[in-house]
Amino acid sequence: MKRYLSVWAHLLRLSWRLEPRLTCAMFATLTLNVVAVAGIALALRAIVNNSMHGHLAAAVVGAVGAAAGYGLMSVIGGLLGNLRILLVERVGMTDLQEQIQLDIATIDGLEHLENPGYLDRVTVVGGAAWGLTDGLWAAITTVFTLLQLAVSLVVLGQVNPWLVVLLAMAAAPIWAGQRGESVVRAAEISSAEQYRLQEHLFDLATSAGEGKEVRVAGVGEQLARLQTDAWRAATGVRGRARLVAALWRFGGWSVFSAAFVGGLALVTHQAQRGDGSIGDIVLMITIAASLRQSVQTAVSRASDTAGAGRLIVPYLWLRDHAAGRRASRGAAVPAPDRLTEGIDLDRVTYTYPGTTAPAMDEVSLHIPAGSVVAVVGEYGSGKTTLVKMLAKFYQPDAGTVRVDGTSLAELDTDSWHARLACAFQDFGRFHVRAREVVGLGDPAFLDDDERVRAAVRTAEAHEIFDRMPDGLDTQLGRELGGIQLSEGQWQRTALARASMRRQPLLFVLDEPTASLDAFSEHAIFQSYMSRARALAAETGGITVIVSHRFSTVTGADLIVVLHQGRLAEVGSHQELLAAGGRYAELYAIQGNAYTDPSPEA
Numbered sequence: 001m002k003r004y005l006s007v008w009a010h011l012l013r014l015s016w017r018l019e020p021r022l023t024c025a026m027f028a029t030l031t032l033n034v035v036a037v038a039g040i041a042l043a044l045r046a047i048v049n050n051s052m053h054g055h056l057a058a059a060v061v062g063a064v065g066a067a068a069g070y071g072l073m074s075v076i077g078g079l080l081g082n083l084r085i086l087l088v089e090r091v092g093m094t095d096l097q098e099q100i101q102l103d104i105a106t107i108d109g110l111e112h113l114e115n116p117g118y119l120d121r122v123t124v125v126g127g128a129a130w131g132l133t134d135g136l137w138a139a140i141t142t143v144f145t146l147l148q149l150a151v152s153l154v155v156l157g158q159v160n161p162w163l164v165v166l167l168a169m170a171a172a173p174i175w176a177g178q179r180g181e182s183v184v185r186a187a188e189i190s191s192a193e194q195y196r197l198q199e200h201l202f203d204l205a206t207s208a209g210e211g212k213e214v215r216v217a218g219v220g221e222q223l224a225r226l227q228t229d230a231w232r233a234a235t236g237v238r239g240r241a242r243l244v245a246a247l248w249r250f251g252g253w254s255v256f257s258a259a260f261v262g263g264l265a266l267v268t269h270q271a272q273r274g275d276g277s278i279g280d281i282v283l284m285i286t287i288a289a290s291l292r293q294s295v296q297t298a299v300s301r302a303s304d305t306a307g308a309g310r311l312i313v314p315y316l317w318l319r320d321h322a323a324g325r326r327a328s329r330g331a332a333v334p335a336p337d338r339l340t341e342g343i344d345l346d347r348v349t350y351t352y353p354g355t356t357a358p359a360m361d362e363v364s365l366h367i368p369a370g371s372v373v374a375v376v377g378e379y380g381s382g383k384t385t386l387v388k389m390l391a392k393f394y395q396p397d398a399g400t401v402r403v404d405g406t407s408l409a410e411l412d413t414d415s416w417h418a419r420l421a422c423a424f425q426d427f428g429r430f431h432v433r434a435r436e437v438v439g440l441g442d443p444a445f446l447d448d449d450e451r452v453r454a455a456v457r458t459a460e461a462h463e464i465f466d467r468m469p470d471g472l473d474t475q476l477g478r479e480l481g482g483i484q485l486s487e488g489q490w491q492r493t494a495l496a497r498a499s500m501r502r503q504p505l506l507f508v509l510d511e512p513t514a515s516l517d518a519f520s521e522h523a524i525f526q527s528y529m530s531r532a533r534a535l536a537a538e539t540g541g542i543t544v545i546v547s548h549r550f551s552t553v554t555g556a557d558l559i560v561v562l563h564q565g566r567l568a569e570v571g572s573h574q575e576l577l578a579a580g581g582r583y584a585e586l587y588a589i590q591g592n593a594y595t596d597p598s599p600e601a
């Protein structure tokens with residue numbers, strides 16, 4: 001509870017710091033709302049009683065008070081809603097959202113983005129800024145609405161203590177409404193499958209992709225019939241549930257109306273007996289009419305507060321996780337200027353969270369400075385995991401990765417990342433301008449068009465960029481009104497991005513040509529081989545190429561063969577062929593597959 005309150009307190013301080021005037025206006029409006037209803041009711045009573053007793057001046061004062069109260073009431077509702085939205089937009093969606101995004105984007109490693117247990121929380125908290133800030137104002141509004149109810153009850157209680165029962169009765173329509181809603185929700189859940197089915201059938205019948213098969217098979221009519229049946233089944237269940245919900249609401253309102261009539265009779269009787277006044281009747285009607293709305297507001301804002309409470313747990317988890325990761329960095333050693341020895345893996349073992357088999361199993365390997373290393377192996381043998389380990393995206397469960405003798409765990413992550421250049425298999429498709437899609441590879445040179453163009457040339461991507469309608473200003477991605485690229489073209493943009501850093505200590509190409517044709521692949525490997533040699537001479541930088549196609553990596557200094565997370569073999573192409581082991585076998589199979597015409601062909 002203390003930690004929950006600390007989050008609300010933090011958000012309130014944030015609101016005060018960023019938007020002091022809006023925050024004050026919000027509190028002022030809430031305070032006016034507390035007294036408005038009771039004030040109007042008292043003013044109306046004063047008008048009636050004073051008019052009846054001929055006190056004209058006092059009746060006029062009451063009328064002015066009532067008019068002011070009604071004026072206030074008519075703006076307060078809209079004002080509260082608008083102020084709330086403004087505060088959420090200007091505080092939650094700016095500062096808090098930025099802080100959440102920063103935490104997610106700067107946590108060391110990838111576990112929080114890959115491990116399903118973490119990912120669920122990251123997904124929730126990633127979109128939580130609105131709900132959290134709104135939750136603060138929901139909690140404050142709940143408190144003020146309860147105060148408003150308390151004031152109204154005190155005023156009613158003065159007329160007749162039994163009228164306090166009206167409050168409980170005002171909750172009846174709300175309770176019955178919620179019962180009805182839960183019936184509708186249950187019906188929606190039970191008919192969700194039929195509903196999804198009819199949506200799916202509709203998509204099948206109307207989309208271009210499946211439309212081809214639908215026409216060839218001639219099943220258009222059947223699909224339309226099935227879709228209608230599924231629609232009827234889903235809406236039938238939902239329609240009946242809405243009817244039940246309407247009955248619940250009717251029942252709830254009947255209870256409140258009965259209590260209202262009872263209250264009216266009581267106050268009227270009191271007035272007839274001379275214990276009360278006609279003004280009391282007007283006062284009671286005014287307050288009772290607003291009771292249901294106030295209870296409704298208190299209930300719905302309290303439930304919004306509880307809803308936001310569910311966001312607090314993942315939000316606090318993210319804050320703690322990010323802080324813990326930052327603290328565990330310790331006194332980090334900066335990355336070296338150049339590599340002299342190289343990178344060593346010493347019995348490195350790693351199992352992905354939530355899995356049982358290690359993706360890297362006691363891998364020991366020396367990668368000399370300045371070398372070109374090819375990592376090969378079947379699907380799922382651990383190639384990408386190895387390069388991610390070198391990039392310090394994961395901490396080994398056991399064993400150590402050393403860079404020129406310093407454990408990667410001790411190296412400052414940011415400074416190591418600043419000396420990496422990577423084109424990953426699951427490359428990013430950034431919907432930004434052409435200049436940025438490449439320049440983001442080295443933000444320090446984002447606006448350096450010459451450097452961007454050089455990276456484009458290195459990635460052999462100039463043909464794509466030359467054809468862009470607005471050159472480097474071209475927007476990419478159709479959703480943003482930009483041009484659409486093919487998979488191969490997106491991959492080239494990733495390669496160009498990875499080519500922005502001129503002097504990386506580690507240059508990773510993880511299946512950089514998987515979406516490209518054989519001709520492009522050959523040209524790219526030639527280009528990157530000579531770049532790797534230049535890099536080796538300048539900084540002792542290592543180039544790691546992951547590939548399925550053995551024929552493309554024969555020129556590497558060192559070929560690392562992985563099998564089920566273990567190091568199967570390591571050596572040069574010639575050494576591995578001579579050894580006649582797994583590499584030689586797989587190389588022969590791939591060679592035959594490319595050269596032998598298949599019998600069916």
Ligand SMILES: Nc1ncnc2c1ncn2[C@@H]1O[C@H](COP(=O)(O)OP(=O)(O)OP(=O)(O)O)[C@@H](O)[C@H]1O
Pocket residue numbers: 114115352353355359377378379380381382383384385386425
């Ligand atoms: N994020 C992850 N969470 C859980 N398991 C993972 C994750 N990434 C990879 N794995 C598992 O780890 C093993 C090694 O995967 P990895 O991607 O390193 O293999 P790979 O050799 O690069 O495969 P491919 O050639 O298909 O890219 C596989 O069994 C894979 O299913």
